[in-house]
Amino acid sequence: MSEPLLVLEDITKKYGAIEALRGVSFSIAKGEVVALLGDNGAGKSTLVKIISGGLEPTSGRMLFEGKEFLAKTPAEAKAAGIETVYQDLSLCTNVDVVANFFMGREITRRVLGVPVLDEKAMEAVVGKALANAGTRIPSLRTKVEHLSGGQRQAIELNRFVHWGGKLVLLDEPFAALGVEQTRRGLEMIRQVARQGIGVVIITHIMQQAFQVADRIVVIRQGVVAGDVPTDKTSPDAVVAMITGEVLAGAGPAAQGQKRGPAQEERTT
Amino acid sequence: MTPRTRKILEFVLDNLVWFMLLFVLAIFSIFVPNYFQLGIFANIIEASSVLGVMSIGLALVIITGHMDLSVESVAALGAMAVGILFCSAGIGMGLQLRPEWLMVPVSILVAVAVGGAVGLLNGVLIVKVRMNAFIITLAAYIWVRGLVVAVSGGRSAQDLAPAIRWFGIQRILGLPLTAWIAIACFVVFSLIMAKTPFGRHLVMIGGNETATFRAGIRVTRNLIIAFVLAGAIAGLAGWLLAVRTSGATANLGVGLLFNAFAAVVIGGVSLKGGVGSLSGVYAGVLLLSSINTAINLMGLPANFTQVIHGLLVLAAVLLDTLKQTIRQKLA
Numbered sequence: 001m002s003e004p005l006l007v008l009e010d011i012t013k014k015y016g017a018i019e020a021l022r023g024v025s026f027s028i029a030k031g032e033v034v035a036l037l038g039d040n041g042a043g044k045s046t047l048v049k050i051i052s053g054g055l056e057p058t059s060g061r062m063l064f065e066g067k068e069f070l071a072k073t074p075a076e077a078k079a080a081g082i083e084t085v086y087q088d089l090s091l092c093t094n095v096d097v098v099a100n101f102f103m104g105r106e107i108t109r110r111v112l113g114v115p116v117l118d119e120k121a122m123e124a125v126v127g128k129a130l131a132n133a134g135t136r137i138p139s140l141r142t143k144v145e146h147l148s149g150g151q152r153q154a155i156e157l158n159r160f161v162h163w164g165g166k167l168v169l170l171d172e173p174f175a176a177l178g179v180e181q182t183r184r185g186l187e188m189i190r191q192v193a194r195q196g197i198g199v200v201i202i203t204h205i206m207q208q209a210f211q212v213a214d215r216i217v218v219i220r221q222g223v224v225a226g227d228v229p230t231d232k233t234s235p236d237a238v239v240a241m242i243t244g245e246v247l248a249g250a251g252p253a254a255q256g257q258k259r260g261p262a263q264e265e266r267t268t
Numbered sequence: 269m270t271p272r273t274r275k276i277l278e279f280v281l282d283n284l285v286w287f288m289l290l291f292v293l294a295i296f297s298i299f300v301p302n303y304f305q306l307g308i309f310a311n312i313i314e315a316s317s318v319l320g321v322m323s324i325g326l327a328l329v330i331i332t333g334h335m336d337l338s339v340e341s342v343a344a345l346g347a348m349a350v351g352i353l354f355c356s357a358g359i360g361m362g363l364q365l366r367p368e369w370l371m372v373p374v375s376i377l378v379a380v381a382v383g384g385a386v387g388l389l390n391g392v393l394i395v396k397v398r399m400n401a402f403i404i405t406l407a408a409y410i411w412v413r414g415l416v417v418a419v420s421g422g423r424s425a426q427d428l429a430p431a432i433r434w435f436g437i438q439r440i441l442g443l444p445l446t447a448w449i450a451i452a453c454f455v456v457f458s459l460i461m462a463k464t465p466f467g468r469h470l471v472m473i474g475g476n477e478t479a480t481f482r483a484g485i486r487v488t489r490n491l492i493i494a495f496v497l498a499g500a501i502a503g504l505a506g507w508l509l510a511v512r513t514s515g516a517t518a519n520l521g522v523g524l525l526f527n528a529f530a531a532v533v534i535g536g537v538s539l540k541g542g543v544g545s546l547s548g549v550y551a552g553v554l555l556l557s558s559i560n561t562a563i564n565l566m567g568l569p570a571n572f573t574q575v576i577h578g579l580l581v582l583a584a585v586l587l588d589t590l591k592q593t594i595r596q597k598l599a
Binding site for chain 1: 464465471472475479483485542596
């Protein structure tokens with residue numbers, strides 16, 4: 001793997017007395033797919049929100065492309081090149097597919113100096129993007145509220161593939177997808193990574209993580225409980241890391257992890 | 269269902285209020301004596317100009333998923349500001365500007381600025397300080413009206429400067445200029461809502477505020493602008509009111525808020541936000557106005573207007589539910 005794209009150093013997040021993250025450190029390289037695993041409440045979603053600008057960490061720092069980085073809003077993260085697909089879908093169901101695809105980045109042309117939406121250009125782009133991904137939606141002018149859960153998730157996935165950026169965060173992106181759509185989704189992730197984009201995918205399904213990820217990072221009780229290359233571990237070992245019974249060869253243990261550079265020495 | 273019938277059905281659903289308006293006008297024309305005259309229709313449009321302009325601002329804010337109860341009082345404040353400055357009798361100061369036409373843009377600017385300032389205050393309190401829109405604008409509804417009464421001392425301003433009055437008298441194609449201003453406002457704001465990124469963002473914020481925030485849309489800024497616009501447009505409605513009545517009284521425009529709400533709801537704007545078009549709102553305003561006219565012509569006591577307006581709002585909400593069901597079947 002090439003130089004790190006994003007480095008997290010000892011990130012903590014407290015909600016009052018509750019410590020959601022107790023010092024998380026790991027890094028993602030360009031073109032690398034990292035699966036973030038962990039039990040419910042382990043702090044995965046909190047971590048994603050910190051990277052994508054929805055939450056500010058209590059302490060710790062992030063380096064993005066070698067520079068200190070902290071996004072106060074999702075807009076800032078987006079400007080830096082970080083795209084996020086959230087667990088609860090981020091679609092406006094009251095507008096059509098095209099409007100959702102271009103949310104916040106509409107193509108405009110100037111009429112008398114006033115920016116006016118260029119609907120034809122946008123529709124063409126969306127049509128092409130969906131066709132490339134093999135997603136079929138009867139009319140791009142249908143309001144999203146009339147679409148099925150799978151179709152909605154497909155729109156979100158296609159949106160991130162289209163906009164790309166430098167780093168993509170996926171928070172359980174396949175929850176509402178069927179078998180075939182999931183397969184396509186995983187393919188899309190590999191395709192995106194081949195373009196040199198870093199991908200972090202949160203999932204509960206071990207099989208998916210092993211299918212798509214280069215490296216598996218396990219979060220347990222707010223710390224990194226394991227950080228191992230996918231081909232050097234097994235589903236059983238990962239399950240053990242998630243539940244807390246650490247096996248030999250499963251990577252660095254939870255203890256000594258908080259301020260240790262141990263995980264930096266991982267084999268690549 | 270063929271795509272063609274589907275298209276037609278969608279078109280009818282999108283513009284249902286206009287069809288209702290045509291239907292009602294046809295019924296009245298047949299059954300109410302003397303209703304079918306160009307003069308009557310012109311009158312309907314003229315009578316709906318103040319309410320129409322005010323409804324635009326209200327609709328704008330409701331589409332973003334918020335609420336503005338202060339528009340009626342803000343309009344009165346705008347009217348009173350214009351009245352005090354440019355009226356020559358009563359509490360008017362009789363301000364004169366040379367050349368005379370200069371008074372028109374200055375008076376409009378005064379009304380719009382006064383309204384915009386109240387809107388800005390509302391917007392900042394609601395969006396930045398995160399207070400409830402209903403309460404904040406209810407408070408504004410009360411204090412702004414109080415300000416109008418306090419400033420005027422309960423008295424009125426009469427005899428608006430003729431250069432401004434001219435707008436209420438001069439007609440193009442049988443409609444006074446005030447009505448044309450209202451129509452122009454509807455056209456401009458409909459275009460803004462449908463064709464510009466700003467309008468699109470307002471609709472999307474009304475649909476799912478979290479999603480728009482995550483997508484990097486500047487939600488806070490857009491919402492405050494929406495409140496400022498609502499206030500400014502209400503100020504303009506106040507200017508129209510001053511022109512129509514050639515002055516301002518302390519209780520000018522009382523009750524307009526509820527008509528504006530009725531028009532917005534009848535026009536198909538959902539109070540939940542994210543749904544509705546301004547063209548529908550204009551049809552709603554015209555519908556209310558044409559019913560008022562029919563009641564006048566039939567010589568019914570004016571009290572019935574309120575009963576009918578209320579029933580109409582109920583009918584509009586029921587119709588909206590029906591529309592939703594049909595749309596679900598379409599998709």
